[in-house]
Amino acid sequence: MEILIAFIAFSLLAFIISVLLYFIFGRIVEPTYIFLFNKPVYVHFYPFPKELSFSEKAVLEKNFRFYRNLSEQRKKYFRHRIHAFIDNYKFVGRGGLEVTEEMKVKIAATAIMLTFGMREYLPDLFEVIIVYPDVFESANGDYHKGEFNPAAGAIVFSWRDFQEGIEFDNSNINLGLHEFGHVLHVNAMGIKRLGSAFVIYSDMFTSIKQYVAVPYNRDKILNAGYLRDYAFTNEHEFIAVALEYFFESPQEFRQRLPELYEMIKKMINYREN
Structure with a gap:
């Protein structure tokens, strides 16, 4: 009986500690890290990774x-x-x-x-x-x-x-x-979880909208003749088309629209390799 009580007490303590650590990480550590470095603390962690054929x-x-x-x-x-x-x-x-x-x-x-x-x-x-x-x-x-x-x-x-x-x-x-x-x-x-990479996405998307809203910047994008016309249908199509270009011709994108390229790169936390 004493062993069972000790096991229950240990399990309860472990649960409380894990919840506390999760709360501290999600509400304090990562939000602070994102604020300082504009990227999540980590992206990939797979204790038991799956493999393809x-x-x-x-x-x-x-x-x-x-x-x-x-x-x-x-x-x-x-x-x-x-x-x-x-x-x-x-x-x-x-x-x-x-x-x-x-x-x-x-x-x-x-x-x-x-x-x-x-x-x-x-x-x-x-x-x-x-x-x-x-x-x-x-x-x-x-x-x-x-x-x-x-x-x-x-x-x-x-x-x-x-x-x-x-x-x-x-x-x-x-x-x-x-x-x-x-x-x-x-x-x-649609997701505003504190500490999430989605916060970075939404913040950078706001920056992109503000950037494009400036007449000089919008004219520069239009005059570059790079993004196809469909990108300017609405903000949803603008991002979808820009992402196509970002992955299909990244070097040209960076050369012709460097400010927009860097904002999209930060928005999706993209790494070169």
């Missing part, structure tokens, strides 16, 4: 320049996140399309690229990824290449157009990056 790793090496440029350690982090992403969401093929493991890896890798600088990388804004062979008819009767529908908990792609975005990785048109960019934006702007 040989064929899945080959898909990454062949198709994703972003992955090839990572250090070996960060490649392991990337592969773990892809494994977790594939396990977390349901993939559904429509129009007679079968979603293969290769397709799942390509979709997951595109999403993980955007959030690789953040701890939170599995948004709960959607549960299913629907893939059509080609353009598809949306609920409103219009035909689309892709869409993010948070009300339905789904993100939808035309595989032909998604694949083209990967094959031509310097065209600045990447359907996957664009739609997952919408997911990232809605998720980050």
Whole structure:
């Protein structure tokens, strides 16, 4: 009986200490760190990392320049996140399309690229990824290449157009990056957890809006003739398009629009390798 009481007391004490440490880290340590350095204390910590198969790793090496440029350690982090992403969401093929493991890896890798600088990388804004062979008819009767529908908990792609975005990785048109960019934006702007990387995102997005609102800066972006016209539809499309360019032609982006490039880099806590 005394041993049982001691065990219960120890477990309770351990629980109280862990809750206290979590509170101190989340409410004091990390917010202070973010305030001083504008980045989270840590991003990657996986006590039991998952691994991909040989064929899945080959898909990454062949198709994703972003992955090839990572250090070996960060490649392991990337592969773990892809494994977790594939396990977390349901993939559904429509129009007679079968979603293969290769397709799942390509979709997951595109999403993980955007959030690789953040701890939170599995948004709960959607549960299913629907893939059509080609353009598809949306609920409103219009035909689309892709869409993010948070009300339905789904993100939808035309595989032909998604694949083209990967094959031509310097065209600045990447359907996957664009739609997952919408997911990232809605998720980050809807969550205001103290100490979270989403705070950095929302703060930097505010800075970007303020920057673009200045006529001189807006004219400079327009006169650069770099971002396609669709970027100026609204603020959601601006960020989605800018993220496409950020990953597809980073050197040109940095050269032609250096201030905007640096703000987006900070917004997603991006590292070069």
